[in-house]
Amino acid sequence: MSKTKIASKIPVYPMPVIILGANVQGKANFLTVVWLTIVNFKPPTIAVVLNKGHYTNKGIHENKVFSVNVPSTEMLEITDYCSIVSGHDHDKSKIFKVFYGELVSAPMIQECPLTLECRLVKTVEFATHEVCFGEIVATYGDEEILTHERPDVAKIKPILYSMYDNCYWKMGKSIGRAMHVGKRFEPVK
Ligand SMILES: Cc1cc2nc3c(=O)[nH]c(=O)nc-3n(C[C@H](O)[C@H](O)[C@H](O)COP(=O)(O)O)c2cc1C
Numbered sequence: 466m467s468k469t470k471i472a473s474k475i476p477v478y479p480m481p482v483i484i485l486g487a488n489v490q491g492k493a494n495f496l497t498v499v500w501l502t503i504v505n506f507k508p509p510t511i512a513v514v515l516n517k518g519h520y521t522n523k524g525i526h527e528n529k530v531f532s533v534n535v536p537s538t539e540m541l542e543i544t545d546y547c548s549i550v551s552g553h554d555h556d557k558s559k560i561f562k563v564f565y566g567e568l569v570s571a572p573m574i575q576e577c578p579l580t581l582e583c584r585l586v587k588t589v590e591f592a593t594h595e596v597c598f599g600e601i602v603a604t605y606g607d608e609e610i611l612t613h614e615r616p617d618v619a620k621i622k623p624i625l626y627s628m629y630d631n632c633y634w635k636m637g638k639s640i641g642r643a644m645h646v647g648k649r650f651e652p653v654k
Pocket residue numbers: 482494495496497498499500501514515516518519520521522545547548549550551552553626
């Protein structure tokens with residue numbers, strides 16, 4: 466199959482959509498985020514890439530905590546709303562039922578089936594963005610999304626986002642277990 470060099474330099478993969486929360490001057494604010502990755506298992510740490518101009522960043526720096534909330538496909542409209550309006554000029558503090566955990570000031574979303582409560586451990590500036598590293602201190606999940614006490618992605622029904630078409634997608638079916646299906650592969654000798 467021949468390759469065509471295409472103009473796009475957008476990363477290729479579909480990414481899970483999350484809603485990141487932080488309190489800014491005592492009020493909860495939320496924004497939609499897809500640039501998020503795991504960076505370490507012990508201590509469990511994630512990194513999220515935020516444009517420096519966002520309102521939520523103020524709260525992350527103020528309180529040194531934030532929440533990572535995983536919305537389900539039923540929450541598509543409210544999730545996208547968090548990307549359309551900014552806390553700079555809209556109050557997003559009442560759009561969700563908010564609860565707090567052991568870090569006290571990381572606002573977490575009751576409606577989201579899965580939430581990570583994070584302590585800011587480091588920020589790294591890169592051009593127009595900053596990378597916020599957060600240690601996960603606690604995870605909260607609805608009982609309905611657990612299978613054998615573990616979060617079950619089929620029950621969470623996460624929203625996926627593709628930058629190529631600027632569209633949200635939903636997950637398909639599992640097609641095999643990682644580090645298992647490859648055992649059937651036979652390399653050409
Ligand atoms: C699907 C989607 C994903 C987004 N992901 C990010 C992201 O990873 N990082 C970021 O800085 N902004 C991202 N944004 C933009 C913010 O959600 C948006 O600018 C938001 O209004 C900022 O809110 P705030 O100013 O209240 O913090 C994304 C927007 C959309 C639609």
